[in-house]
Amino acid sequence: MNNTRTYLIEALIGLGATLIIVTTLGQYMLNESSRINEAQAKVLSAQLDESMTLYAENCAVCHGLNGEGIGATPALDNPALVTMTFDDLYKTISRGRFDTAMPAWSKEDGGPLSDYQIEEMVALIQYGDWNATGERVVNLGLAPLVPFTTDPNPALFAEVQNLPDGLTLQTAIQIFASSCVACHGADGLGTGIAPALNDPAVRAKTADELTRTITFGNAGTLMAGWSNSLTGEEINAMVTLIQRWDEIPAGIIPAPNVPIPTTAESIALGSDLYTANCSRCHGPDGQGTPRAPSLNVKGLLTTTSDLALQQIITSGVPGTAMPTWGDRMTDAEIQAIVGFIRQWEATAPEVAVPAKGGGGGPPWLRNQTTTTAAQQPAAGTSNSTAGQANNPHQTQQAVTQTTTLDWRILLLAFGALSISFTLIFLGVASLRRKPPKMDKA
Numbered sequence: 001m002n003n004t005r006t007y008l009i010e011a012l013i014g015l016g017a018t019l020i021i022v023t024t025l026g027q028y029m030l031n032e033s034s035r036i037n038e039a040q041a042k043v044l045s046a047q048l049d050e051s052m053t054l055y056a057e058n059c060a061v062c063h064g065l066n067g068e069g070i071g072a073t074p075a076l077d078n079p080a081l082v083t084m085t086f087d088d089l090y091k092t093i094s095r096g097r098f099d100t101a102m103p104a105w106s107k108e109d110g111g112p113l114s115d116y117q118i119e120e121m122v123a124l125i126q127y128g129d130w131n132a133t134g135e136r137v138v139n140l141g142l143a144p145l146v147p148f149t150t151d152p153n154p155a156l157f158a159e160v161q162n163l164p165d166g167l168t169l170q171t172a173i174q175i176f177a178s179s180c181v182a183c184h185g186a187d188g189l190g191t192g193i194a195p196a197l198n199d200p201a202v203r204a205k206t207a208d209e210l211t212r213t214i215t216f217g218n219a220g221t222l223m224a225g226w227s228n229s230l231t232g233e234e235i236n237a238m239v240t241l242i243q244r245w246d247e248i249p250a251g252i253i254p255a256p257n258v259p260i261p262t263t264a265e266s267i268a269l270g271s272d273l274y275t276a277n278c279s280r281c282h283g284p285d286g287q288g289t290p291r292a293p294s295l296n297v298k299g300l301l302t303t304t305s306d307l308a309l310q311q312i313i314t315s316g317v318p319g320t321a322m323p324t325w326g327d328r329m330t331d332a333e334i335q336a337i338v339g340f341i342r343q344w345e346a347t348a349p350e351v352a353v354p355a356k357g358g359g360g361g362p363p364w365l366r367n368q369t370t371t372t373a374a375q376q377p378a379a380g381t382s383n384s385t386a387g388q389a390n391n392p393h394q395t396q397q398a399v400t401q402t403t404t405l406d407w408r409i410l411l412l413a414f415g416a417l418s419i420s421f422t423l424i425f426l427g428v429a430s431l432r433r434k435p436p437k438m439d440k441a
């Protein structure tokens with residue numbers, strides 16, 4: 001009786017072990033096709049990964065950050081290209097388009113890309129992720145630079161040519177749209193940071209006065225001198241425009257409205273550059289010090305566009321300690337700093353508390369103690385509305401979560417494996433022990 005029971009139990013254990021082995025094997029076999037798919041997907045994703053870098057290095061200047069096209073250059077994130085045949089796309093990229101700005105890319109046609117790399121570009125256009133591509137372009141510092149410029153309204157711009165000295169006015173309008181609009185506003189009507197130039201009081205000024213301001217800037221204000229970047233003739237054209245602005249049709253120069261593109265990496269770069277170059281004057285959190293004003297304050301951030309910030313940092317503030325950073329940093333680095341500073345806007349205080357004496361010691365000391373705490377977890381919670389502002393923190397959290405999950409899965413798998421091994425061992429042992437038991441009975 002006792003023996004039959006042990007026998008039964010042993011048989012059951014053996015059966016269980018067999019079942020486990022069979023199901024494991026079965027699942028392994030069932031997964032075979034999905035594993036092949038996975039391998040193919042891996043190849044494709046490696047190709048797509050490389051193609052994003054190739055795109056950033058070779059194509060983004062003309063086809064745009066996210067393949068959206070720039071000006072007359074067509075978009076590549078175009079559904080019509082996804083359905084184009086592989087061969088047609090391959091030929092377009094390898095040979096270029098005759099008599100257009102689209103160059104030939106294959107080595108055979110004198111270009112820099114191998115056949116395999118051209119296949120990768122086709123893969124990008126047909127299967128790629130344009131948002132991820134845009135991030136790659138920004139991270140490599142190869143974003144087509146956001147121009148300060150806004151394009152003048154073409155119909156109104158054409159009208160200006162019929163005015164006396166129309167060509168001079170047109171030149172000035174183009175310069176204004178590329179160099180002045182970020183601060184002096186659409187149609188020269190002014191912004192929160194710079195006065196209107198399209199204004200009777202300014203028109204009343206003498207040409208000499210205006211020329212002097214534009215050439216040398218006004219010390220101690222955001223108005224930098226332009227003698228290094230504009231010729232005497234161009235400055236004269238600006239003076240003509242300012243004095244005759246009442247003749248210029250309204251709506252000709254729109255406001256620049258292009259936010260500087262950012263990614264987690266570009267913001268991290270901006271943060272490093274800020275710490276290395278700006279924090280000693282503007283404070284570690286932009287709260288200001290006795291040496292320089294606060295940047296982390298609502299008033300400044302809401303009235304100053306990304307492009308204006310970029311221009312201020314590039315040109316500096318004449319006659320003050322604020323250096324001309326355009327001489328020592330690339331445009332991409334300055335844009336990274338602007339992206340970093342822009343993050344503060346969501347949580348910027350209404351009133352700056354600069355680091356000047358007062359009670360309780362210099363505020364930047366207080367801020368430093370909160371910095372470490374605030375920059376890490378608090379940034380994730382306190383500006384949960386800040387959108388892109390806390391993206392880096394979110395991704396970091398996500399990464400750590402998946403890592404712990406991976407560990408648990410590994411542990412589970414290890415546990416399951418050891419249990420099934422024990423069962424197999426028991427099953428085999430029971431089979432071996434059977435004959436002697438039978439004999440005894």
Ligand code: HEC
Nearest residue numbers: 058059062063072073074092093097100101102103105121
């Ligand atoms: C110097 C600017 C320039 C660069 C750099 C450039 N392209 Fe082009 N590309 C163009 C222009 C302009 C056209 C439109 C040609 C035409 O009018 O047919 C074009 C067209 C194309 C088209 C056809 C689009 C369509 O709708 O028919 C593809 C595909 C393309 N480019 C891919 C690429 C790839 C991939 C790269 C990088 C390896 C690249 N281009 C780099 C300027 C450029």
Ligand code: HEC
Nearest residue numbers: 179180183193194195202213214218221222223238311312
């Ligand atoms: C970074 C911002 C910024 C940029 C860019 C800028 N300005 Fe200014 N500009 C100012 C500020 C601020 C003032 C007021 C200075 C003051 O208070 O004395 C000013 C003043 C002026 C004045 C004097 C106005 C008056 O009331 O007397 C002229 C003229 C002028 N700017 C022309 C230009 C021109 C032309 C350009 C482009 C080539 C330009 N500015 C670009 C910020 C800027």
Ligand code: HEC
Nearest residue numbers: 220277278281291292293300312313317320321322323337
């Ligand atoms: C040596 C000290 C110093 C350093 C370093 C410095 N700045 Fe400044 N910055 C100033 C001063 C002083 C002003 C105020 C000028 C004025 O009187 O308008 C200023 C003004 C500014 C403004 C305009 C603020 C406003 O309210 O109009 C911006 C933006 C700015 N700095 C950004 C930066 C950035 C970004 C860096 C680092 C790349 C930097 N600064 C490095 C001293 C400095």
